[in-house]
Amino acid sequence: MATSTKAATGDSDDRLPLKKIPGTYGAPFFGAVKDRLDYFWFQGVDTFFKSRMDEYKSTVYRVNMPPGPPGFPDPRVIVLLDQKSFPVLFDTSLVEKxxxxxxxxxxSLSFTGGYRVLPYLDPSEERHTKLKTFCFNILKDNGPRLFSEFSNAIGDSFIVWETALEEGGTASFSTECAQFAFNFLFRGVVHRDPVAPGEASLGTKGGEHASLWTAPQLAPVASLGLPHAIEELTVHSFPLPFILVKSQYDPIFKFITTYATDALGKAEALGIDRNDAANNLLxxxxxxxFGGFNIFFPAVVREIAGVGPDLMRELVSEVKDVLAATGENKISLQSLGKMSLVTSVVYECFRINPPVPFQYGRAKKDFILESHDASFEIKKGEMLFGYQPFVTNDPKVFADPGTFNPKRFLGPEGEKLISSVFWSNGRETDSPTLQNxxxxGKDLVVTISRLFVAELFNRYESFELAPKPAGPAGPTSQVTFTSLIKNAKT
Ligand code: HEM
Known part of the structure; x- marks a missing residue:
């Protein structure tokens, strides 16, 4: 198993046999349209990748990735589906981001006030250094506040769910997730409650504004649940204009420019224009x-429910035992650090269901890339693309990869696997830097996800969910509690 951050670039004498990269892009335009129809319609995403992997007997091959012509640029990519080739995408000396x-x-830059925001910048750009420093600083300055605001915000949602079930209604996890995720983030960083009255108040609409502003940016690569023919002729073929969601962006932007005076002042001190900083913060x-947590938390709840009552009992007893041993009545960063099953469950959720499934990078130069079985010539300018759910389910690294194993990362053998969890565009054992x-938000994300599981089982003995609705999975699929049994202590 490769453990370094460097990709397997095969420049040693014992390089695996050099092979031509299999796969084809087909005829211009028609090849891209055919692949896109396979991806969204005839095959579906997983079969799209798996069928080609089987046909070419290779985890590295050429294919067109949506979106595509006529409204989008070149769809040609080289797909990476194994743990050995994929880390090339972390190596910014080899790929341009x-x-x-x-x-x-x-x-279009209209979605972000005319600025190329940090996630679109390559580390070679000076703005990347300044803006990532800004992001690191706000997370560092607000770490404890984000932690306590999370517990407060999810506490409000506990009451909403319990009241709904007591009144004989349904308790939507998804609707409340949008509330607590948005509220803790904005209270923690902007230092103002989005729900509180005021000239720039967002009320309870903050999460909705954020989701609707994000949707057209993701629409070219997403299934929106519209009839296939309509999606293919519209959102998968042409970009949607910002004007459709300006009314969603404006209130969040106003909230930030009105109340985030502390964060924006610190950005100005770093030499970042205030308007640029506000758009990046947004x-x-x-x-x-918000987007990441809204995808990840529902997946965590589903995975735990899928394993069932035994796992829930063990989680409850770990949380209770740690709190009893530390004498705390609230979960703290220290007590969280002692909850190893909670942590293993969170890593397993990231492994089996990485919330951001796609990663891209363009080759900065010619080099040789290795998969587990062969090496391949990559040419400068070619687009490399990793489909992460296959990579983190690589059977050469993880035993029984398709099964959710809550204890996978426990003990010395389990700990060795942590470096192969890749959800953050890096190894779980690596850290974000100004150069990568x-x-x-990697460390915050893992901490808050552990806190989420711990808060849930500090409050409840067990829960049950309504069956998964038919239709495409992902952020739009609703998660609903049908029962919530409170912990005897609460
Ligand atoms: C980058 C995932 C939460 C800030 C990324 C990337 C991934 C990711 C996969 C790399 C994208 C690429 O270039 O290929 C997630 C997930 C999250 C989450 C799944 C939650 C579950 C956060 C949080 C913050 C954050 C809480 C900070 C407030 C960033 C930034 C970048 C980034 C600024 C760009 C880094 C750079 O340009 O060097 N995130 N993220 N993310 N994320 Fe997160």
Whole structure:
């Protein structure tokens, strides 16, 4: 198993046999349209990648990735589906990360006030250094506040769910997730409650504004649930204009410029224009953070429910035992550090279901790339693309990869696997820096996700969910509690 941050670039004498990269892009335009129809319609995402992997007997091959012609630039990519080739995407000496945050396209700059925000910048750009420093600083300054605001915000949602179930209604996890995720982030960083009255109050609409502003940016690569023919002729073929969601962006921007005076002042001290900083802050909080948690938390709840009552009992007893041993009545960063099953569950959720499934990078020069079985010539300018759910389910690294194993990362053998968890555009054992493109919020994300699981089982003995609705999975699929049994202590 490779453990270094460097990709397997095969420049040693014992390099694996050099092979031509299999796969084809087909005829111009028609090849891209065919692949896109396979991806969204005839095959679906996983079969799209798996069928080609089987056909070419290779985890590295050429294919067109959506979106594509006529409205989007070049869809040709080289797919990476194994743990050995994929880390090339972390190596910014080999790949350029300019404008590839969402894929082969970059939404219009109107969505971000005319600025190329941090996730679209390559570390070679000076703005990357300044803006990532800004992001690191706000996370460092507000770490304890974000921690306590999370517990407060999810506490409000506990009451909402319990009241709804007592009244015989349904308790939507998804609706409340949008509330507590948005509220803790904005209270923690902007230092103002979005719900509190005031000239720039967002009321309870903050999460909705953020989701609707994000949607057209992701639409080219997403299934929106519209009839296929309509999606293919519209959102998968042409970018949607910002004007459709300006009314969603404006209130969040006003909230930030009105109340985030502390954060914006610190950005100015770093030499970042205030308007640029406000747009970046809006992106970090509404797209990166809120968007990420809104995908990840429902997946965590589903995975735990899928394993069932035994796991829930063990989680309850770990949380209770740690709190009893530390004498705390509230979960703290210290007590969280002692909850190893909670941590293993969170890593397993990231492994089996990485919330951001796609990663892109353009080759900065010619080099040789290795998969587990062969080596391949990569040419400068070619687009490399990793489909992360296959990579983190690589059977050469993880035993029984398709099974959710809550204890996978426990003990000395389990700990060795942590470096192969890749959700953050880097190894879980690596750290985001000014030179790399690893998620700036990586440590916060893992801490808050552990806190989420711990808060849930500090409050409840067990829960049950309504069956998964039919239709495409992902952020739009609703998660609903049908029962919540309170912990005897609460
Ligand atoms: C970058 C995932 C939360 C800030 C990324 C990337 C991924 C990711 C995969 C790399 C994208 C690429 O270039 O290929 C997630 C997930 C999150 C999350 C799944 C939550 C579950 C956060 C939070 C913040 C944040 C809480 C900070 C408030 C950023 C920034 C970048 C980034 C600024 C760009 C880093 C750079 O340009 O060097 N995130 N993220 N993210 N994330 Fe996160």
């Amino acid at each position: 300019k404008d590839v945050f969402l894929g082969t396209y970059r939404p 992106f970090f909080l509404s797209f990166n953070a 493109k690893q998620c700036a």
